[in-house]
Amino acid sequence: MLKEERHKIILREINLHNKVLSNDLSELLVVSEDTIRRDLNELAEQGLILKVHGGAMSKTFHYPFNGQNQVYALEAKKVIADKTISLFKKDMLILLEGGTTIMEIAKKIPDDLQATFLTVSPQVALTLAEHENIDVITIGGRLAKNANIHTGASVINELSNIRPDLCIIGTNGISVQSGLTDSDWEVVQVIKAMIQASRKVAVVSIAEKFNTVQKIKISDITAIDYLITELPPESSVLSSYIKKEKPLLL
Amino acid sequence: MLKEERHKIILREINLHNKVLSNDLSELLVVSEDTIRRDLNELAEQGLILKVHGGAMSKTFHYPFNGQNQVYALEAKKVIADKTISLFKKDMLILLEGGTTIMEIAKKIPDDLQATFLTVSPQVALTLAEHENIDVITIGGRLAKNANIHTGASVINELSNIRPDLCIIGTNGISVQSGLTDSDWEVVQVIKAMIQASRKVAVVSIAEKFNTVQKIKISDITAIDYLITELPPESSVLSSYIKKEKPLLL
DNA sequence: CGGGTTTTTGCATGAATTTGCATACTTTTG
């Protein structure tokens, strides 16, 4: 059997069934597993497949949603992401909302972090799934078209049954007077439930959103444990948000 | 024996079997392997064949993966998508699984269709959300990394509480003997529950997957109402799958 | 036909590729 012939059969198997085990291939092609491994490595180097422990997978599944439009204030959001990730510890149960800032966080999570993530956003779920060592659980429900997060009674209900260590929400409006605000009633209900469920709440927001107010109130600032922006904690914009040392600035 | 004559025979052999071994050719044509090698090199230079270690292979057979990250057998899947969409009617409740074929369906749904879609795949959910007039409900759960669909007890449980009009599943293996099969236990449980929940079940699969068997059984062919491939319904490959006019071929 | 030229062929040699095994190492799993 020619090597290239094996390669074709392997590619076919993967394209047909999305994944293969070295074990099965070695039986199917009647060669040693070493040879199969060498084949898989070659195909992976050519970028045709994705090598994983014990076999290989189709690349097709991974990240079809990368062609996103440009993210506004991307650099600031990356800074926020790094700060936020410093809160993540091993074996934590972490609840993530949706939005572009949260997406940056999901992207930048270190590959060696072991933790379980819950999210109401399909995009965030898919991004999280790229990291080997984390478990991803999606809280399903009606997909709100504008925000692309799951909403509705079932989401609220599921949230009432969990108790995450930490919850990260990106807000639409934040001000000392009105607290956290948003413009979509359904989304507000979900975020309220998220805050209610979690032991600690972190709000991530670029400085530009500070002192803006939307139509519907989510919560007071006092309910927030961490407030994370791209600015240094001692920044003057932030000082007015602090009452009795809460929230903690990062 | 003239060189050109040998070349013709070699090309015929390759077109016939898609590959040749230098060894076999040397016996067949009663010349030394060196000569065969020289022949193969010449043919390869003319771009007629693909020279590989130990022999040569057909060039045309060199696989339907055009670029990288491309969907395998995309055209076939688009044909399947069109056929499948013809089953969708106004106000239906339709349950979709995941996978590249289902993704093509999700993309091609007409914008004027009013219906509610349920899915266990974040990718499918996001794609569906692009269409104005449909409601999208994600069934959440633990995100299985390899298949990118939600699995686990919560998914099974949620599925037991709904009764969709139609369920579309893409299978991993399908054969008359073993029915629908897959290689991932968690995924199998979900698909079983999907079939159980739904009034009608449609299976979509490219013809290439027919008569392949994976390790875990999902269901018998008799549980399927519609079987949709890129081939015309009268195709001979399909006839053996029909017992008592079920499933209906599209 | 025939002699010179070109092309083709087979062989020898050493180099390169491929494969399976042994070993030590890493990852996964219960």
Next chain:
DNA sequence: CAAAAGTATGCAAATTCATGCAAAAACCCG
């Protein structure tokens, strides 16, 4: 954390390959 499964690495045997060369065959043209 220990057993099991999977992986990387080096190595040796077998096969295949490139190259140079000389003999054989084919070709050309008068």
